[in-house]
């Protein structure tokens with residue numbers, strides 16, 4: 001089956017939680033690691049029309065957790081990571097990779113737990129080993145835009161529980177292999193470089209007489225609109241580039257010069273190194 005992209009929110013209740021938490025209880029989610037991505041997901045779960053789930057947060061990331069608990073009625077900060085597991089059957093792992101082993105191996109997972117791991121670079125086999133006798137583990141690459149329900153979460157493998165949670169905060173992308181999920185995860189490393197490229201363009205304009213604020217406003221507008229047309233358009237990226245390229249024109253000139261300078265190759269090599277780093 002080809003990759004599946006579902007840009008529309010999936011608000012169907014395919015899943016009822018079963019296990020030690022009572023079957024009739026509302027959906028409960030636990031988050032271990034209460035940082036940037038957990039905050040985005042919890043915000044997103046409260047942004048839609050669907051009834052927000054009950055959420056249990058780990059105590060680390062105190063300020064983020066406290067702020068979320070103050071704003072949303074069903075959000076609770078637990079006294080320990082284990083308390084999160086004891087209260088929820090769906091557990092989102094939102095700690096940074098270097099601490100993941102220590103955090104996960106100290107917890108008592110049970111067969112009814114479904115773990116959705118946002119931790120970059122830790123393979124499923126490793127996670128199953130650390131979290132035995134956990135029921136199911138799904139790796140995911142949520143995006144900060146989940147905060148407003150506009151995420152596009154890549155996840156592997158297909159899983160109804162993961163679909164329920166991530167579908168509430170945006171679209172889903174389910175690659176066919178774990179290796180493909182890792183490539184998607186690596187690609188997220190290009191965001192800052194992309195913005196830096198825009199900074200270079202605005203800075204260059206400022207160096208050539210455009211006041212700094214106008215240069216920034218202009219760059220934001222042009223590339224913001226380009227981003228919108230990327231979302232609306234079904235043409236391939238190559239076709240879109242062609243549409244902006246008049247033969248012999250100045251767009252073609254810059255693209256050709258950057259290609260000749262090895263920019264695409266440098267991007268590929270940087271991504272290769274990110275992928276290697278993630279897999280180490």
Ligand SMILES: NC(=O)C1=CN([C@@H]2O[C@H](COP(=O)(O)OP(=O)(O)OC[C@H]3O[C@@H](n4cnc5c(N)ncnc54)[C@H](OP(=O)(O)O)[C@@H]3O)[C@@H](O)[C@H]2O)C=CC1
Pocket residue numbers: 032033034035036037038058059060061062064081093094095096097099103118119120140141142143144
């Ligand atoms: N940010 C993003 O856009 C994305 C992030 N990810 C992945 O999600 C994970 C989290 O990223 P992000 O949210 O940005 O990271 P943050 O650093 O913002 O959050 C990590 C959180 O983990 C907490 N933490 C540290 N040690 C423990 C522990 N022993 N027990 C419980 N919690 C602990 C930290 O608490 P404290 O503040 O007290 O140190 C912090 O709140 C990473 O593995 C990253 O690869 C994946 C996709 C996108």
